[in-house]
Amino acid sequence: MYQIPRAEWYDLTRAINWTPKYVTEEELFPEEMSGGRGIPMSVWETYDEPYKVTYPEYVAVQREKDSGAYSVKAALERDAYVDRADPGWISTMIAHYGAIAVNEYGASTGEARMARFAKAPGNRNMAVFGALDENRHGQIQLYFPHANIKRSRQWDWAHKAMHTNDWASIAARSFFDDIIFARDAVAVSIMLTFGFETGFTNMQFLGLAADASNAGDHTFASLISSVQTDEARHAQQGGPSLKILIANGKKEEAQALVDVSIWRAWKLFSVLTGPIMDYYTPLEHRQQSFKEFMVEWIIIQFERQLADLGLDAPWFWEDLTKDLDITHHGMHLGVYYWRPTVWWNPAAGASPEDREWLEEKYPGWNKTWGKCWDVITDNLNNDREDLTLPETLPYVCNMSQLPIVGTPGNGWDIKDYQLELDGRLYHFASEADRWCFEQDPERYKQHQNLIDRFLTGQIQPADLSGALLYMSLGPEEMGKDAHDYAWAEGFKDKTKVA
Amino acid sequence: MAALPICANFEGDFVLQLVGVDTEDTMDQVAEKCAHHSVGRRVAPQPQKIMRVRLHGSTENYPRDMKVSDTNWRLTETIDVIFADQ
Numbered sequence: 001m002y003q004i005p006r007a008e009w010y011d012l013t014r015a016i017n018w019t020p021k022y023v024t025e026e027e028l029f030p031e032e033m034s035g036g037r038g039i040p041m042s043v044w045e046t047y048d049e050p051y052k053v054t055y056p057e058y059v060a061v062q063r064e065k066d067s068g069a070y071s072v073k074a075a076l077e078r079d080a081y082v083d084r085a086d087p088g089w090i091s092t093m094i095a096h097y098g099a100i101a102v103n104e105y106g107a108s109t110g111e112a113r114m115a116r117f118a119k120a121p122g123n124r125n126m127a128v129f130g131a132l133d134e135n136r137h138g139q140i141q142l143y144f145p146h147a148n149i150k151r152s153r154q155w156d157w158a159h160k161a162m163h164t165n166d167w168a169s170i171a172a173r174s175f176f177d178d179i180i181f182a183r184d185a186v187a188v189s190i191m192l193t194f195g196f197e198t199g200f201t202n203m204q205f206l207g208l209a210a211d212a213s214n215a216g217d218h219t220f221a222s223l224i225s226s227v228q229t230d231e232a233r234h235a236q237q238g239g240p241s242l243k244i245l246i247a248n249g250k251k252e253e254a255q256a257l258v259d260v261s262i263w264r265a266w267k268l269f270s271v272l273t274g275p276i277m278d279y280y281t282p283l284e285h286r287q288q289s290f291k292e293f294m295v296e297w298i299i300i301q302f303e304r305q306l307a308d309l310g311l312d313a314p315w316f317w318e319d320l321t322k323d324l325d326i327t328h329h330g331m332h333l334g335v336y337y338w339r340p341t342v343w344w345n346p347a348a349g350a351s352p353e354d355r356e357w358l359e360e361k362y363p364g365w366n367k368t369w370g371k372c373w374d375v376i377t378d379n380l381n382n383d384r385e386d387l388t389l390p391e392t393l394p395y396v397c398n399m400s401q402l403p404i405v406g407t408p409g410n411g412w413d414i415k416d417y418q419l420e421l422d423g424r425l426y427h428f429a430s431e432a433d434r435w436c437f438e439q440d441p442e443r444y445k446q447h448q449n450l451i452d453r454f455l456t457g458q459i460q461p462a463d464l465s466g467a468l469l470y471m472s473l474g475p476e477e478m479g480k481d482a483h484d485y486a487w488a489e490g491f492k493d494k495t496k497v498a
Numbered sequence: 499m500a501a502l503p504i505c506a507n508f509e510g511d512f513v514l515q516l517v518g519v520d521t522e523d524t525m526d527q528v529a530e531k532c533a534h535h536s537v538g539r540r541v542a543p544q545p546q547k548i549m550r551v552r553l554h555g556s557t558e559n560y561p562r563d564m565k566v567s568d569t570n571w572r573l574t575e576t577i578d579v580i581f582a583d584q
Contacts, residue, residue: 329512330512330513333512333513333540334512334513337540369512371541371542372510372511372512372540372541374542375538375539375540375541375542376539376540379538379539387538387539388539390535391534391535392515392516392517392535393516394514394515394516395505395506395513395514395515395516395576403513403514404513404514405512405513405514406512406513407512408510408511408512408540408541409510412509412510412511414507414511414512414513414514415555416505416507416554420572425572425573425574425575427505427514427574427576451503451516451574454516455503455573455574
C-alpha cells in the first residue's frame with residue numbers, strides 16, 4: 001500500500017489548532033495554566049521545535065531502549081555487581097534513585113501540562129512524548145533499585161524519599177514545585193526543559209553514564225543512557241518558547257525564568273552531584289573533578305546556548321563560577337557530618353590519597369576544608385565518634401532549603417544574606433538565593449524550611465531524635481560512613497604521634 | 499528568662515547552625531553554647547584565645563558580660579563567634 005512520505009504530512013498533523021466555538025480562547029487556555037503572556041495565538045503557532053518525531057517512530061525507538069536496558073539488567077543480575085561494588089558507588093546509586101525516580105513522575109505532570117495547555121501546537125505535540133518519557137523514567141528508576149531492597153532498606157528510598165520530610169526531600173520538592181508543579185506551560189518549558197534539563201541534567205546524565213561504565217556498573221550505565229537520550233530530545237522544548245518571548249518584547253521575563261531555574265538547579269547539583277563526583281566515586285575511577293565538569297559542560301556550553309538564543313549569561317554567573325570552589329565541599333561536609341539524616345551512606349572521600357587529589361584539583365583545600373576534616377579524623381582515630389555526629393541542626397537557606405555553608409579553616413568566609421519581610425527574618429545562602437526569593441515573594445514567603453518547622457513545634461521531641469523521626473528515618477535507613485571509617489586509618493600513626 | 503533560637507556562625511567552621519540560648523545568658527555563655535557544636539567537632543580548640551560574640555558582619559564585639567536581653571536580637575538572629583586575644 002502506498003504511504004504518503006512523512007515529510008508531506010508531518011507539519012499538517014503536528015500543527016493542529018482550531019477556533020473554539022463553545023468556549024472562549026481564554027477558557028480553553030486559561031492564562032494561569034497556559035502562560036500565553038498576551039502573545040497572540042498566531043505567534044504561538046510559529047513555535048518550531050527542532051526535534052521532530054512521529055508516534056510510530058517514537059514507540060519503535062522507546063521499545064528498543066527499554067528492551068536494551070532491561071536485557072542488560074536481566075543478564076547482569078546473576079553477576080551480583082552490587083555485592084562487590086565499592087560502597088561509595090552504592091551510595092551514589094541510592095542517593096540518585098531517591099532524589100530522582102519519583103521526581104521523574106513529577107516531570108511527566110509538567111510535560112502533561114504543556115501537552116494540554118501550551119498554546120503552541122508544536123509544544124503540545126512534543127510534550128505528549130515528553131510525558132511518556134518521564135513516565136518511563138519514573139518506572140524504570142523505581143524498578144531497577146527494587147531488585148536490591150533485599151540487600152538494604154535504603155534502596156527502598158527510591159520510592160520513599162520524596163514522600164518524607166527528609167531535609168533533602170524538602171529541598172528537592174521545593175525546587176521541583178517551583179519549576180514544574182506551580183508554573184504555567186510556557187514557564188515549565190523554560191524552567192524545566194531549558195534551565196534544568198538542557199542546562200544540567202542532560203550533561204549530568206552523560207557524565208553519570210560514563211562514571212557508571214568506569215565503575216563497572218553496566219546495568220546503571222545502560223539505564224542512565226536510556227534516560228539521557230530521551231532528555232536530549234524533550235529538553236529542546238524550551239528553546240522555541242524563549243525565541244517567541246524574546247521576539248515579542250518579553251526578554252526580561254524570559255531571562256528571569258531562566259536565571260531562577262539555573263540558580264536553583266545549581267544548588268541542587270551542588271549537594272547531589274558535587275559530593276558524588278569528588279568524594280563518593282572511588283579515586284581510581286574519577287575522570288574529572290566536579291569543578292572541571294561544571295566548567296566544561298555547564299558553564300562554557302550553556303553560556304554559548306544562551307548567547308545563541310539572544311539571552312545574557314545570568315547576572316550571578318561570576319558568583320556561580322566562584323562557588324564551584326566552595327559550595328559542594330560544604331554540602332559534602334554537611335551531608336557527612338549529619339549522615340544519620342540521609343538515606344544513603346556518605347563516603348567521606350578524605351583519606352590521605354583523596355586529600356592529595358582534592359588539593360591538586362582545588363588548591364588550598366587542605367588549609368580550608370581540610371582543617372575541619374583534620375578534627376573529624378582525629379576524633380575518629382581517638383575513639384570519639386560521638387564528636388563526629390551532630391547535636392543540632394544546620395541553618396537552612398529559605399530558598400534552596402539547603403544548609404548555609406561557606407569556606408572554613410584559614411579562609412573562613414561565610415555570609416548570611418538576610419531579608420526581613422512581614423516581621424519574619426529570612427536567611428539565604430547567597431545573594432542569588434535572596435534574589436530568587438525577591439522575584440516573587442508571594443510565591444515563596446509562606447514556605448517553612450526545616451528550621452521553621454522545628455521552631456514552630458512540628459518536630460517532636462524538639463531534638464535531633466525528633467528530627468530523625470520527622471524525616472521518617474529508621475535505624476536501618478539512617479546513613480552511616482560508607483567505608484566504616486577505613487579512610488581514617490591512613491592518618492592513625494600521625495594522630496597518635498600528635 | 500526566655501529561650502531564644504539563634505543562628506550561629508563560628509570562626510573556622512563551614513556551616514551556620516541553630517543554637518538555643520537564653521535571654522539571661524551573658525555573651526560568654528552564648529559563645530560557650532555555640533562552641534559546643536563547633537569546637538572539637540570541626541574547629542580545633544584555641545585555648546589561649548577568648549571567644550567573643552558579635553552581630554553577624556559587625557566588627558565590634560559585645561561586652562563579655564552583656565546579657566542577651568540587652569541586645570536587639572531578633573528571632574533566629576545571626577551572630578558571629580570569633581577567637582580573640584582579649
